[in-house]
Every structure is written in structure tokens, then in C-alpha cells.
Amino acid sequence: MLLCSSALPDTINGDLSIPSGTLTLGPRNNDSGAIFIKDTKGSGRNYRLGIGGTNGEQLYFYSETDNSTLLRLRSDSGVVEMPASDVTIPNGNVGIGTANPVTPLDIIKTVDSGEHFVTVRNHTTAAESSAGISFINSTYDQSIAGTRILSTRKNGAPFVDFNVQLYDGSNMTKRFTILGDTGNVGIGTADPGLHKLAVNGSVRAKEVIVDTGWSDFVFEDSYRLRSLEEVESHIEEHGHLPDVPPASVIESEGLSVGEAQKLMMQKIEELTLYIIEQDKKISAQELRIKELESN
Numbered sequence: 616m617l618l619c620s621s622a623l624p625d626t627i628n629g630d631l632s633i634p635s636g637t638l639t640l641g642p643r644n645n646d647s648g649a650i651f652i653k654d655t656k657g658s659g660r661n662y663r664l665g666i667g668g669t670n671g672e673q674l675y676f677y678s679e680t681d682n683s684t685l686l687r688l689r690s691d692s693g694v695v696e697m698p699a700s701d702v703t704i705p706n707g708n709v710g711i712g713t714a715n716p717v718t719p720l721d722i723i724k725t726v727d728s729g730e731h732f733v734t735v736r737n738h739t740t741a742a743e744s745s746a747g748i749s750f751i752n753s754t755y756d757q758s759i760a761g762t763r764i765l766s767t768r769k770n771g772a773p774f775v776d777f778n779v780q781l782y783d784g785s786n787m788t789k790r791f792t793i794l795g796d797t798g799n800v801g802i803g804t805a806d807p808g809l810h811k812l813a814v815n816g817s818v819r820a821k822e823v824i825v826d827t828g829w830s831d832f833v834f835e836d837s838y839r840l841r842s843l844e845e846v847e848s849h850i851e852e853h854g855h856l857p858d859v860p861p862a863s864v865i866e867s868e869g870l871s872v873g874e875a876q877k878l879m880m881q882k883i884e885e886l887t888l889y890i891i892e893q894d895k896k897i898s899a900q901e902l903r904i905k906e907l908e909s910n
Contacts, residue, residue: 744768763787827873830881840888
């Protein structure tokens with residue numbers, strides 16, 4: 616069967632039927648080896664199915680009407696381009712770098728070249744923008760993400776902040792933050808301030824090691840040990856030990872663990888010196904009492 620309205624190539628094997636529309640084989644719009652298909656259903660859209668082409672495409676399906684790519688496969692660079700609209704895979708697993716995916720999305724990189732493993736981009740030029748991944752554990756409201764991992768640029772800054780948001784029952788709340796400019800980390804707070812690690816809540820650990828100075832200078836000959844009378848006077852006047860910050864400062868600024876340990880050791884060593892001094896006085900008094908009793 617051969618049905619057409621104009622001349623065709625010299626050789627045709629098999630049936631060819633073109634009741635309407637246009638079939639073009641050969642150069643058109645700087646593309647070669649293309650088949651142009653005109654929609655006759657009244658949508659006004661024309662399509663181009665290309666095999667080969669000036670841009671290195673091996674197979675592409677293209678809308679001439681709005682210049683949108685519906686599908687492009689490029690074997691020489693490994694590119695697969697899909698349209699800007701949603702792409703749905705009803706079932707099955709998708710594998711990238713593997714022919715045997717075992718999860719809905721299975722990505723395997725066999726060569727460690729130092730390149731990005733997975734890249735999520737936001738091409739906006741806005742001063743504030745975010746790119747990230749959402750993990751949704753609910754089907755009743757797709758606007759609610761159980762977990763959201765974001766990279767955020769603020770106020771046009773050249774750096775980005777990293778944060779993890781969790782759904783707290785009513786809102787997505789930042790639970791973990793790393794500031795891009797300082798590297799400071801916040802847990803339970805989005806603003807760690809000047810602290811390398813800021814935690815809004817209690818911390819439980821097996822062991823904490825704090826690098827700080829120590830108080831053995833108390834035992835040096837040049838150290839001036841206050842008399843107990845001076846210590847008593849300071850307590851009566853200020854309501855706290857000498858060298859120790861008052862409660863009002865601790866309440867407003869917090870307690871430095873390293874500095875607190877150093878101050879406590881300083882006071883322990885001072886107390887030790889006071890005890891040694893008192894012991895010497897008591898021993899001298901006992902000796903004096905024995906001498907008086909022997910006379």
C-alpha cells in the first residue's frame with residue numbers, strides 16, 4: 616500500500632500511508648535526518664523526530680511550536696533530557712550507574728574522581744534562594760515534609776548555610792544548622808552565633824575533654840595567697856569568692872566549662888594551702904601546750 620500526495624524517495628520497502636500532514640526526510644532548520652510530524656488534531660503543534668543532528672543528538676523528540684524538548688538521548692555524552700514538566704515512572708526501580716537497581720532510586724559511582732555524586736541546583740538569581748531534598752512520609756498533604764535538607768543562600772552572600780528541617784506537628788522547624796561563613800554548628804537553634812557548637816538543650820556524653828589552662832600557679836613562690844580575713848571581707852562585700860564570677864554573670868552569659876574547672880581547681884589548691892597553714896599552727900600550738908604542761 617502506498618498513499619501520498621507528492622513524490623517520495625526512489626525506494627520504499629513495506630507499507631507507507633500519509634493521509635495528511637507532512638513527512639520530511641533530510642535537512643530542515645539546520646538539522647539532518649529529521650522526520651517532521653504535523654498534528655492534524657487541531658492543537659496547532661508540530662513535532663520533530665530527529666535521528667542524528669548538528670548538535671550531536673542521536674535521537675530526539677522536539678516540539679517545533681514552543682521550542683521545547685520532549686525527549687533527547689545523546690549517546691556520545693550520556694545525556695538524557697526530559698521536558699520541564701513532571702516525569703512519572705509508575706513502578707519499578709531506576710538505576711544510574713547500575714543495571715540492577717534494588718531501590719526506587721539506586722545510584723552507583725564506580726570511579727572516585729572527586730566529582731559531585733548527586734547535585735541539586737537552584738538556578739534562580741534571587742538574593743535569597745534554597746536548594747534541597749525533601750523526605751515525605753505522608754500522602755495526605757504533600758506540602759509537609761518529614762525531613763527537609765536545604766542549602767540556603769541569604770542576602771546575596773557568596774556562601775551558603777546548610778540546615779536540616781523536621782516537621783514538629785505543625786511546622787517545618789530548623790533542627791540542625793551549619794553556617795557557611797564561619798562553619799559554626801547549631802543543634803536545636805538556627806543561630807549558633809560566635810560559638811563553634813551551640814546546643815539548645817542538654818547534652819549527655821560518656822566523656823568530654825576540654826583544652827584549657829590549669830591552676831598550678833597557686834603553688835609558685837610568687838603567688839600571693841590572700842589571708843582568710845581578706846577572703847571573708849570580699850565575701851561580705853560582694854557575695855561571692857574572689858576571682859569567681861557572680862551568679863548574675865553566669866545567668867546572663869553562661870558558664871565556660873574550661874574556665875570554671877580552672878577556677879575550681881584554683882580554689883581547691885588555695886584551700887589546700889590554707890589547711891597546710893592551719894595544720895602547722897595547730898601542730899605548733901600542741902607542741903607549746905606540751906612544753907607548758909611539762910613545766
